Amino acid sequence: MSENVDSSTAPRRIGxxxxxxxxLFESKQLGWGAFAIALIFPFxxxxxxxxxxxxxxxxxxxxxxxxxxxxxxxxxxxxxxIAFMAVGAYTAGIVSKAWELPVLFTVPAVLxxxxxxxxxxxxxxxxxxxxxxxxxTLGFGEIIRLTANNLTITGGPSGIYGIPGIHLFGLDLSNPxxxxxxxxxxxxxxxxxxxxxxxxRLGRAWRxxxxxxxxxxxxxxxTYKVKLxxxxxxxxxxxLGGMLFAAHLSAISPQSFVFLQxxxxxxxxxxGGMGNTRGVVVGAVVISxxxxxxxxxxxxxxxxxxxxxxxxxxxxxxxxxxxxAFEPEKGDDGSDSGEDGTKRSRRDRRKLVPVNPATxxxx
Amino acid sequence: MSMLEFEDxxxxxxxxxxxxxxxxxxxxxxxxxxxxxxGAGKTTTLSAxxxxxxxxxxxxxxxxxxxxxxxxxxxxxxxLIHVPEGRRIFSTLSVMENxxxxxxxxxxxxxxxxxxxxxxxxxxLLAQRRTQQGxxxxxxxxxxxxxxxxxxxxxxxLMLDEPSMGLAPLIVAQxxxxxxxxxxxxxxxxxxxxxARAALKxxxxxxxxxxxxxxxxxxxxxLLADSRIVEAYLGA
Amino acid sequence: MxxxxxxxxxxxxFYALIALGxxxxxxxxxxxxxxxxxxxxxxxxxxxxxxxxxxxxxxSMSITALLIVLLLTMIxxxxxxxxxxxxxxxxxxxxxxxxxxITAVGASFTLEYGVSAIAGPNPKVFPVRLQGETFDVLGARxxxxxxxxxxxxxxxxxxxxxxxxxxxxxxAMRAIALDPKGSLLMGINVNKVIxxxxxxxxxxxxxAGVMAxxxxxxxxxxxxxxxxxxxxxAAVIGGIGNIKGAMLGGLLLGLLEAFGxxxxxxxWRDVFTFAxxxxxxxxxxxxxxxxxxxxxx
Numbered sequence: 097m098s099e100n101v102d103s104s105t106a107p108r109r110i111g112x113x114x115x116x117x118x119x120l121f122e123s124k125q126l127g128w129g130a131f132a133i134a135l136i137f138p139f140x141x142x143x144x145x146x147x148x149x150x151x152x153x154x155x156x157x158x159x160x161x162x163x164x165x166x167x168x169x170x171x172x173x174x175x176x177x178i179a180f181m182a183v184g185a186y187t188a189g190i191v192s193k194a195w196e197l198p199v200l201f202t203v204p205a206v207l208x209x210x211x212x213x214x215x216x217x218x219x220x221x222x223x224x225x226x227x228x229x230x231x232x233t234l235g236f237g238e239i240i241r242l243t244a245n246n247l248t249i250t251g252g253p254s255g256i257y258g259i260p261g262i263h264l265f266g267l268d269l270s271n272p273x274x275x276x277x278x279x280x281x282x283x284x285x286x287x288x289x290x291x292x293x294x295x296x297r298l299g300r301a302w303r304x305x306x307x308x309x310x311x312x313x314x315x316x317x318x319t320y321k322v323k324l325x326x327x328x329x330x331x332x333x334x335x336l337g338g339m340l341f342a343a344h345l346s347a348i349s350p351q352s353f354v355f356l357q358x359x360x361x362x363x364x365x366x367x368g369g370m371g372n373t374r375g376v377v378v379g380a381v382v383i384s385x386x387x388x389x390x391x392x393x394x395x396x397x398x399x400x401x402x403x404x405x406x407x408x409x410x411x412x413x414x415x416x417x418x419x420x421a422f423e424p425e426k427g428d429d430g431s432d433s434g435e436d437g438t439k440r441s442r443r444d445r446r447k448l449v450p451v452n453p454a455t456x457x458x459x
Numbered sequence: 460m461s462m463l464e465f466e467d468x469x470x471x472x473x474x475x476x477x478x479x480x481x482x483x484x485x486x487x488x489x490x491x492x493x494x495x496x497x498g499a500g501k502t503t504t505l506s507a508x509x510x511x512x513x514x515x516x517x518x519x520x521x522x523x524x525x526x527x528x529x530x531x532x533x534x535x536x537x538x539l540i541h542v543p544e545g546r547r548i549f550s551t552l553s554v555m556e557n558x559x560x561x562x563x564x565x566x567x568x569x570x571x572x573x574x575x576x577x578x579x580x581x582x583x584l585l586a587q588r589r590t591q592q593g594x595x596x597x598x599x600x601x602x603x604x605x606x607x608x609x610x611x612x613x614x615x616x617l618m619l620d621e622p623s624m625g626l627a628p629l630i631v632a633q634x635x636x637x638x639x640x641x642x643x644x645x646x647x648x649x650x651x652x653x654x655a656r657a658a659l660k661x662x663x664x665x666x667x668x669x670x671x672x673x674x675x676x677x678x679x680x681x682l683l684a685d686s687r688i689v690e691a692y693l694g695a
Numbered sequence: 696m697x698x699x700x701x702x703x704x705x706x707x708x709f710y711a712l713i714a715l716g717x718x719x720x721x722x723x724x725x726x727x728x729x730x731x732x733x734x735x736x737x738x739x740x741x742x743x744x745x746x747x748x749x750x751x752x753x754x755s756m757s758i759t760a761l762l763i764v765l766l767l768t769m770i771x772x773x774x775x776x777x778x779x780x781x782x783x784x785x786x787x788x789x790x791x792x793x794x795x796x797i798t799a800v801g802a803s804f805t806l807e808y809g810v811s812a813i814a815g816p817n818p819k820v821f822p823v824r825l826q827g828e829t830f831d832v833l834g835a836r837x838x839x840x841x842x843x844x845x846x847x848x849x850x851x852x853x854x855x856x857x858x859x860x861x862x863x864x865x866x867a868m869r870a871i872a873l874d875p876k877g878s879l880l881m882g883i884n885v886n887k888v889i890x891x892x893x894x895x896x897x898x899x900x901x902x903a904g905v906m907a908x909x910x911x912x913x914x915x916x917x918x919x920x921x922x923x924x925x926x927x928x929a930a931v932i933g934g935i936g937n938i939k940g941a942m943l944g945g946l947l948l949g950l951l952e953a954f955g956x957x958x959x960x961x962x963w964r965d966v967f968t969f970a971x972x973x974x975x976x977x978x979x980x981x982x983x984x985x986x987x988x989x990x991x992x
Contacts, residue, residue, distance in 0.1 A: 107937040175798050220977045226792045231927050232976060235969040238924070246962045355920065359800060366797055394818060398808035405801030409794045410786045509880060535882030547869050547877035560866055564882035612882070 176237025184335025238411025255349025550594030707949020716896025732923020738904025785897025
């Protein structure tokens with residue numbers, strides 16, 4: 097499928113696509129089709145409102161593709177992903193205002209800060225088991241938001257306003273339609289980048305770690321480094337999304353970075369099929385547009401999201417367009433259905449081993 | 460009517476077939492041995508009876524009742540107790556609490572009290588260590604605790620999975636003595652063992668399982684005399 | 696100083712009640728019930744709804760009314776906890792961890808926004824606000840409502856501890872936490888015990904919710920979110936899966952927060968709490984009373 101990748105070593109999708117719909121989503125044509133739709137869209141509808149929504153959706157796609165690297169490829173449940181976006185947005189805002197730079201010139205600063213954030217958040221959390229990881233990343237998300245709320249440099253509860261738009265090669269792209277196009281191109285490049293990452297050797301290492309971390313470790317993969325890499329890429333994608341967000345709204349405040357946002361990005365990734373870039377793009381568009389269409393329902397729309405999340409996990413955990421089938425883990429919690437006999441009896445023979453409940457490692 | 464009977468039982472773990480048609484019969488009052496190597500299917504056989512795994516086909520009956528589709532607690536309630544491989548003592552619970560858990564399904568408090576006394580008589584070391592944490596006991600002591608715990612349930616039959624595992628020969632002999640005494644007191648026993656010599660010393664009959672089927676059966680003496688068994692299982 | 700200690704212990708007893716449910720569920724099925732904090736919130740709202748339906752309550756009856764509502768709410772929230780377990784967690788018993796966690800997030804969401812859709816997004820005022828005299832004890836101002844609530848909390852905790860340590864069901868819970876398969880062989884109906892555990896944990900969280908509503912006077916649909924994180928922190932401090940640890944952790948966290956806020960300023964309170972969480976997870980992940988969880992690998 098991919099010309100530059102040696103297909104004998106590229107990750108193959110297991111088995112046949114689940115349905116014609118899934119096959120559709122695995123075709124290259126869809127990617128070009130979606131891009132074309134994105135390009136044509138303003139010719140159909142170009143009101144300020146429509147452009148606003150569309151640009152937000154495109155930025156959301158960027159965020160989702162970033163979280164897809166962390167959750168989808170590497171299996172790390174980051175519930176505080178919005179923190180990276182916040183870091184990017186605030187960095188862009190503060191730097192562009194302090195030094196009166198056009199927003200794009202803040203990219204280096206954004207990259208530095210988000211990588212730092214990825215390292216700081218990753219260092220203590222990546223040794224933890226998935227449950228703990230989830231809650232701690234959630235905690236970090238809150239820490240970032242509260243810190244932004246409390247510090248003066250971030251403008252406190254009112255945040256930062258008057259952030260300049262995008263200026264590129266002397267062109268003023270801060271009007272809605274040019275800005276939209278800029279975002280489409282910018283985001284498309286990054287989404288393609290994330291897809292490429294997924295097919296690379298690193299991407300395979302991520303998948304390996306996701307499936308069975310102990311086995312990956314035994315095969316010589318530095319799981320810690322691999323996970324950290326996922327985090328950092330996710331952080332960069334999120335930070336750049338934050339930068340676009342800041343330029344788009346020209347004002348940011350801590351309210352934009354509440355847990356709800358992290359959860360929505362997660363929903364996009366989950367619905368789209370974790371690891372499947374195209375599916376995630378679709379999921380992101382759906383999740384960002386749906387609240388607009390369901391605006392009349394008020395908070396009921398989020399109830400629906402919550403229920404859908406549960407239903408998807410219970411009925412079809414692979415999402416609607418899975419990247420690869422989920423192998424159910426063998427449960428050892430007393431379920432009376434069959435378990436893997438050979439594996440289990442060998443394990444049973446091992447002696448009692450003290451275990452660190454947070455990391456699952458032997459203490 | 461036999462105490463425990465397996466008829467052509469098949470068990471699958473996913474796509475792997477662990478039992479390919481096991482047929483084993485234990486009469487009331489007997490001690491029967493189930494011999495075989497690692498992976499032969501001995502533990503799976505016991506697990507099928509105690510309902511830890513589902514039998515795909517075939518029939519398992521205990522004391523006249525069909526338990527093929529029973530739930531684990533129903534099997535325990537019927538009086539068939541599985542003493543698992545590795546003893547599975549609750550490590551941070553005390554010896555006493557472990558014993559009490561054995562009586563989880565027993566409603567009659569007086570019966571539990573009496574059985575506790577009997578178990579302490581049979582296994583005085585448990586009485587001495589009753590407040591100690593289960594995990595701090597030695598291997599042999601844990602095995603005794605596992606057996607004692609099973610007895611609190613007042614079982615009609617015990618299924619023991621490799622009680623000798625990891626134990627020194629002297630302790631193994633002690634454990635086997637206890638099993639013999641338990642049987643003499645009226646409890647039927649199905650004994651799974653890799654240590655064929657120790658098992659065959661106390662059992663009246665035995666089966667050999669290989670690759671999920673019973674390949675040989677006979678009295679203890681017959682099996683001990685059979686050259687194939689001697690080669691495979693009784694070699695130094 | 697004593698005021699800080701008292702305040703810390705008071706808030707800490709709430710944390711302890713909620714941390715207990717968290718810890719118990721984690722101990723028995725190794726799942727961090729992300730929606731647990733929202734059960735607390737539900738308790739507050741159910742208490743609110745029930746009390747409002749009583750009409751006007753004379754001040755002298757307020758404690759009695761509160762106790763009745765407490766009992767009712769505990770039963771209802773216990774039931775809701777069981778419902779979540781059956782609908783969202785049990786079907787995923789054999790699924791990858793990730794799926795269960797995401798489901799928990801979904802459950803939390805559903806509860807939060809469900810309540811906001813039904814009751815409206817604005818904070819509500821609790822119909823019973825506990826009033827009482829204040830006493831001066833060793834330099835701290837202590838109010839009668841605080842004493843009453845502390846007593847209720849302590850009684851609940853002691854009762855739970857007794858239950859876990861002395862009864863057959865309590866033993867079964869501890870056994871399942873150590874070895875679910877071995878527990879099946881004792882004849883324990885593991886599913887039933889798990890359900891019952893959820894009931895008790897959720898009932899306790901609901902109780903804390905009603906008491907918080909009665910004491911602080913204001914409830915809103917997101918109040919469970921932060922509390923859930925703090926309860927988790929408390930459970931980690933004490934040693935997750937450990938009942939006494941959850942109690943200790945809750946009280947300790949309350950104290951740490953009180954002193955932390957004093958030192959850094961109130962607006963940094965929650966950041967301080969999370970910093971404590973991360974510190975513990977990095978340096979002493981088994982917690983203070985952490986049983987060396989000898990787990991069958």
